[in-house]
Amino acid sequence: MPTQPSTAAPPDRRQRFRTFMRRFNPAAPAKATIGEGLICQYAERSVFKKLAAGADLTLGSQQLLVGGIGSGKTTELMLAQQELAGNTQMVPLYIDVSAETDLSTVNSGALLASLGMHIWRAVASNLNPPVSLSATYKALTKAAYGYQEQVWVEQPDYDPSDDYDPSDYRDGPGYYHTIKVSGKLKPPFPAFRRDVKELADLVSSMTTFLKERGIELVAVFDGLDRLIKADQFWSVAEQDLRAIRLLEVSVLATGPLSIMYGQGRQIKDYFDEVHYLPPAVADPRVSPFLLEVLRVRGAEDLIRPEQMQKLCLASGGVLRDLISLARSAGENAYLDDADDIEVRHVDRAIEQLGNSYLLGLGTQQKLILQNMLEGKGFKPSDAESMELLITRRVLEQSESGYEVHPALAAVLAQVTNGSE
């Protein structure tokens, strides 16, 4: 019998999965994720309160947060910054140095320059800076940027009485125009050798201005952990951090995992506290943390509990991998025209992550991993082994042991069985 069609809005799985993806984006900025309440604060694992307490109690202290890629360091730093911001006498400045300048080449004074820029922004927007401080900022900008971009603008119908200098090599009349390069992001300041002392003196004027008003600064430097090799980290950080210590500005900074295995320098000689963020406990039967990470983001909307547990185990405790796995499972379900994430979607996601870790593995590295899987142990004592650790194909376990990333272990087993 013919009926009138329903006028209610039809359900749209595309919107449902989009909402899911928004909550499971491994590349989402930590600030946005925190702002949307998607972070699970778990006392047994979080270090941000310790970071904040250290900066608060010991002014001018320098603390380092170390952990593998995807362990949640940026999130912890930002939470520490939020915690410190609750103190009206403190101004914590979050600075992603890697976003502000090129850290991959010689860039002395980068930390000081970016700190100075951020201090100025805080001062200019909240206080009435004196003219002398504005002059300091200008000098700082010049020291940071080193040059302005200038272009020649032709002006054919110029007035000869203007200040055109015919001795200029240009073909016709015109003038140099300093242009600001516009775009979505501000241009990075360039990498070159700066006079660290000069910069420190400029920044000192600003910190003194704030201290005279009872305001204590905390510099929260993120991005230094991208300098994967320990010597890269030291070449950027050492001089600047030493100079900042003299300014009595507290510092929280991230560092690469390799720094824990570095020969020579003792990081405790440079930092008052070193906090290590290990992979989380992956087994939900032992710790509910990873399950809670999924739940806080609304995983239960699409994933059944037993599949969530599978994702936790397959992540190896690497937080970003957990988010990635959930996302991939969601993508697989979406492409499959399924309404929910089912076991085959989860299994495929785990296999996909394992395959991505397999990409680029050399013969020697495969051998190291096979030996591990056969119970022959692992020592990060050579370049190949360190690379496995840095790239998270090998993960630190909680008690100075190591394991092959579970997702990679699964595909390696398939590869081995396939070749037998």
Add this chain to the structure above:
Amino acid sequence: MPAEFLDSSRAAKGLETRTEAYLTQTLLPPPREYFAKIRIYLQRMTDTKRTTNGVHLLSQLNLENGDSQINAGPTIFKEPCESIRFRSGAQLSFGITLRSDGRNARLLSYRFYLSLLPASGLRFVRIDLNAPKDDYDPLHVPRCHLHPGFEGIHIPFPVMEPIAVLDRIVHVVEPHFVP
């Protein structure tokens, strides 16, 4: 012969003229692009639960002379078969023939077969665009027509591009037969 009957023939010829004009003037994107549009349309129908499947049934055959066939479901509907399924149990299969000059495409013919459940009162609804022919009876077999469950009855149907026909079937025709 009654005057109104002679007018019907004239009206039918007039309709055919308008049909031909539409087909002459209407340019569709190149077949591959039009196929992609149909594909995403079907995908959205599955996403909004109008249908339970569709995209994996789509196929295209592009000839070197520019002619193209876009199909979903069997050419001859005969159960059991794999066709686009609605939640009501109705099933849809279609075939579209395009002629392209390399840049744009024109419609040559199409068929949309909507198979209905027995309780619907009609066995099927079919919308056809016939290929051009010099000599035919536009009153009894207009070029673009609808079969309301009977092969022998050809009701004139306004010619429109295939995605628009799909849209009418999905949003207007099939919902009326939802039990």
Add this chain to the structure above:
Amino acid sequence: MTSNSAPIFEIVRLIDLQPTGETGFCMLVGPLAKLHLIQELQEELSIQIEGSLAVIDVKGETVLSLVEQLRTKSEAVILMYGFDSWNDGVFASLDINRSMLENGSFLVFSLDLRTAGRFLDNAPNIRSFLGANIFTVAPDPSAMSANEIADRLAQLRNYYKLSDAEIIHQAANRSLAPDPHFIEWLVLLERSDLAR
């Protein structure tokens, strides 16, 4: 890497899921048939999300010059290729500076398998962001196979009790009925030239 294979149509469906304004990443691994890939990607983006595609050849670019290009591009998706010309140090530099890549677009790295290995090994942070979003581009599965063509022709012959030769003969004589089935029959036989 068969489990990470997907046709362009599906990859664009995944791009469509990305929250607007948030930078997304994926890697397309495989032999570089650039023009075909770019054209298909452009078409699907336009149809599915009404989005535009920017293409950047990174050969000869430094990380900073690439970042500069990204900074000024507003297209929904940006495909980058030419990474085979980069040495390992440039990949490492890209990784260190990956925050500068965040321009709100969906970034697609297109490269061959060997270069992908070098890229990921020297850019572990970007690898972490990519997660499992590393695909080989599969051919579009919608092309009608020989089996399907044969099956459809069999359906037509069985239903109308006519042979292919008879259909061709009728079409050549202009006596073929104009029904859509017969036009389809001619197309399947690759004799649509006989259809007016």
